[in-house]
Amino acid sequence: MPELPEVETVRRGLKGFILGAKLKRVEVLCEKSFIGEPVCGRVVDIRRFGKALVIDLENGFSLMVHLRMTGQLIYDGAERYAAGHPSENFVSELPNGQTRVILKFDKGELFFNDQRKFGFIKVLKTAEVRKEAFIRKLAKEPWEMKAEELYDKLQRRGRSAAKVVILDQTVISGLGNIYADEALYLAGVHPARKAGSLSLEEASDLLAAACRVMEKSIEAGGSTMRNYVQADGSRGNYLDLFVKVYHREGQLCEKCGTEIEKIRVGGRGTHFCPKCQKLISTPVKPVENPVENFERKKS
DNA sequence: CTAGGATCCTGTCAGC
DNA sequence: TGCTGACAGGATCCTA
Numbered sequence: 001m002p003e004l005p006e007v008e009t010v011r012r013g014l015k016g017f018i019l020g021a022k023l024k025r026v027e028v029l030c031e032k033s034f035i036g037e038p039v040c041g042r043v044v045d046i047r048r049f050g051k052a053l054v055i056d057l058e059n060g061f062s063l064m065v066h067l068r069m070t071g072q073l074i075y076d077g078a079e080r081y082a083a084g085h086p087s088e089n090f091v092s093e094l095p096n097g098q099t100r101v102i103l104k105f106d107k108g109e110l111f112f113n114d115q116r117k118f119g120f121i122k123v124l125k126t127a128e129v130r131k132e133a134f135i136r137k138l139a140k141e142p143w144e145m146k147a148e149e150l151y152d153k154l155q156r157r158g159r160s161a162a163k164v165v166i167l168d169q170t171v172i173s174g175l176g177n178i179y180a181d182e183a184l185y186l187a188g189v190h191p192a193r194k195a196g197s198l199s200l201e202e203a204s205d206l207l208a209a210a211c212r213v214m215e216k217s218i219e220a221g222g223s224t225m226r227n228y229v230q231a232d233g234s235r236g237n238y239l240d241l242f243v244k245v246y247h248r249e250g251q252l253c254e255k256c257g258t259e260i261e262k263i264r265v266g267g268r269g270t271h272f273c274p275k276c277q278k279l280i281s282t283p284v285k286p287v288e289n290p291v292e293n294f295e296r297k298k299s
Numbered sequence: 300c301t302a303g304g305a306t307c308c309t310g311t312c313a314g315c
Numbered sequence: 316t317g318c319t320g321a322c323a324g325g326a327t328c329c330t331a
Contacts, residue, residue, distance in 0.1 A: 069326095118326080
């Protein structure tokens with residue numbers, strides 16, 4: 001799942017259920033999914049760093065949760081709260097074959113499910129959370145970043161596709177495959193544009209678009225059990241309600257009516273409007289007298 | 300340092 | 316039916 005808005009949704013929702021609760025027992029069903037020695041204790045805070053969630057315990061230890069592609073956190077107590085990668089697990093009997101870790105609290109159980117096992121829970125000392133490799137390298141979130149900073153980073157990685165650069169969490173944190181596509185669409189930037197060809201103004205637009213698209217998603221309530229099950233009992237992804245290009249290939253662009261296309265950029269499925277997002281490939285540094293330089297190099 | 304590709308893992312779907 | 320390859324809301328590691 002889980003890009004920044006989904007993780008923030010998990011954080012806010014989970015807080016209502018486990019803040020102040022006492023973790024009494026940790027059951028690890030998949031060794032790969034839990035790093036370190038299990039710890040217990042009362043939950044004093046739940047924080048988020050980019051796409052990583054950190055559950056702080058009273059005893060000085062913290063549990064860092066990264067959901068990666070298919071992670072979900074499902075709490076079962078007096079009622080159920082489920083968020084993360086949307087799937088039938090939201091409403092299934094748990095544990096099941098995709099349950100990797102169970103955190104048993106005094107008032108309920110928190111299931112960490114993860115189909116692909118890319119996600120994990122890692123035990124850290126609370127005082128050392130910021131030293132953890134992923135968190136330490138994390139760039140600012142879009143709303144904390146200045147356009148000039150993003151522009152500089154795009155320049156430094158000028159020969160990569162713009163989308164590839166903004167997906168890098170050490171460049172800007174929070175965007176994943178969906179919101180990267182959505183932000184590029186809103187800003188009118190083709191995903192495969194060389195990062196170095198973006199102007200400061202375009203970088204600024206892209207930054208504003210990233211803020212807007214993620215704020216909107218958080219407001220929409222993110223990916224939870226609540227909006228996974230429709231009123232008529234059918235299943236639906238909340239993203240379909242407001243996404244403009246993601247998974248919309250073949251459908252029409254809301255702005256110009258052109259068919260949305262799907263291509264591959266940096267190995268990821270990429271959706272865009274070929275009319276609203278033009279591919280202008282300006283060389284980063286135009287080579288002067290290429291023929292002459294080539295001749296000189298040979299000799 | 301950057302850029303590109305492989306890799307971790309399970310499940311689903313299209314095509315033969 | 317069964318097989319095969321492609322692909323998936325992420326990030327790291329390896330090579331050039």
